Amino acid sequence: MTIFLLVISGLYALFTLLLWITWLRIPPGQLPGGSITDGPRITVVIPVRNEADNIRNLLDDLSRQTYARFEVIVADDSSTDATLSIVQQYAQSAPFALRPLPLTNERTASPKKRAITQSIAIATGDLILTTDGDCRVGPNWLASYAAFQTQTGARLISGPVTFTDEHTVFDALQTVEFSSLIGSGACTMQLGVPTMCNGANLCYVKEVFAEVGGFAGFDHLASGDDEFLMHKISVRYPNGVQFLKSPEAIVRTGTHQTWRGFYNQRKRWASKWRAYDSYLPSLLAVFIFLCNVVPVVAVLGWCLDFLNGNVTLLVIGLKLVPEFLFLRQILVFLQKKSSVPVIPLTQFIYPLYVLFFGLAAQGKGYYWKGRKLT
Structure with a gap:
């Protein structure tokens, strides 16, 4: 379990750093x-x-x-x-x-x-x-x-x-x-x-x-x-x-x-x-879902005493630090620098958010503009 959590967290950190560098290189x-x-x-x-x-x-x-x-x-x-x-x-x-x-x-x-x-x-x-x-x-x-x-x-x-x-x-x-x-x-x-x-x-x-x-x-x-x-x-x-x-x-x-x-x-x-016809967006959606599940599992594992506290902190850090760097850069470009202090709160809520909507999306139908669509 520990190795799985660290591998997913490490991959997510590399992925987010790649996005950050790529954003800086967009002309x-x-x-x-x-x-x-x-x-x-x-x-x-x-x-x-x-x-x-x-x-x-x-x-x-x-x-x-x-x-x-x-x-x-x-x-x-x-x-x-x-x-x-x-x-x-x-x-x-x-x-x-x-x-x-x-x-x-x-x-x-x-x-x-x-x-x-x-x-x-x-x-x-x-x-x-x-x-x-x-x-x-x-x-x-x-x-x-x-x-x-x-x-x-x-x-x-x-x-x-x-x-x-x-x-x-x-x-x-x-x-x-x-x-x-x-x-x-x-x-x-x-x-x-x-x-x-x-x-x-x-x-x-x-x-x-x-x-x-x-x-x-x-x-x-x-x-x-x-x-x-x-x-x-x-x-x-x-x-x-x-x-x-x-x-x-x-x-x-x-x-x-x-x-x-x-x-x-x-x-x-x-x-x-x-x-999606292409496998990549679907694969990315599953990957992001897993990456947001991992910190939740790590915290639960620490609370239930089957995961080391240092491992839990590492898992969380591998997610939070690269994310903050990337999100800050995007918000500054969007002229939303005032929202930068809210990033940590968003990072705290987002894993639960992803879990909720990942499961909610399995159900069919929603209301939009006063109509029920499927």
Whole structure:
């Protein structure tokens, strides 16, 4: 037992240090001097449902973009609030091409994939850039993507996502936990084995979406409009998936204010790993699960007096120290340095969190946007 715990902990320490070094080696995205006038045309696709409280803020952000070659399609998925009417009214005076797309209230396994697919069908842009109706973006968001895609020729670009201002410890914990996902996803792209990305800040070439058959093959799953598509594109273009490491490209969204909302989102994310075609993301998910089980087992072993206290401290240290170095680096990049002191608390809670959602994901179904999805 002792050898097993030490081996898993050692492997995790090496893995986390590899991520840390890889993150430091990702070249930062740079905007060229002056405005960009001849870059690719971008279609921003925003699938929404019941975002009346948020959508105007995002549209205002898009009105302040420094890059002019873009259009926006807001695909409204049968909102029961004023979302659609707000977008339609905004379109009358918007300083950019804004196209509301009302969707019928038909039953589908993945409403978001349907919204994106129908939006792409009418899109005029060379690049598709997706985000969510409750997100906020900076004035150089589009310019950073246009410049990066022109410079690299990337077929899919994943961007950084974080949360808006934290007001509670629960908010800060979400920020730290989410930064680990963003950082890990970025590093695996840099290593040429992409595993994770986020549809709240995801860009891909429109023609490539058609080449890989869009969401075909996983359109029966409620989640995965981001990661499964990325995996399909990475198979066709092994070097074509990249991460945009630029503060200008950061998308911000609100933290979950209720446990129920947090639970349903994390259960939705955790449920995806069983559907991966590639063995690597599934293997990584199992590895991370084991690495978070090990400290719990070590502490229990010490409490029950069948594991040496020094071994327990070593197991815990091999997890905590490399993790702290990595998470701190990601949080500083995401302009969340104020959340760094919360890292130790997150590290204490996270193993229990992983165990809980790893087991919860085995059950089918969750609620999202007022609907029960499977």
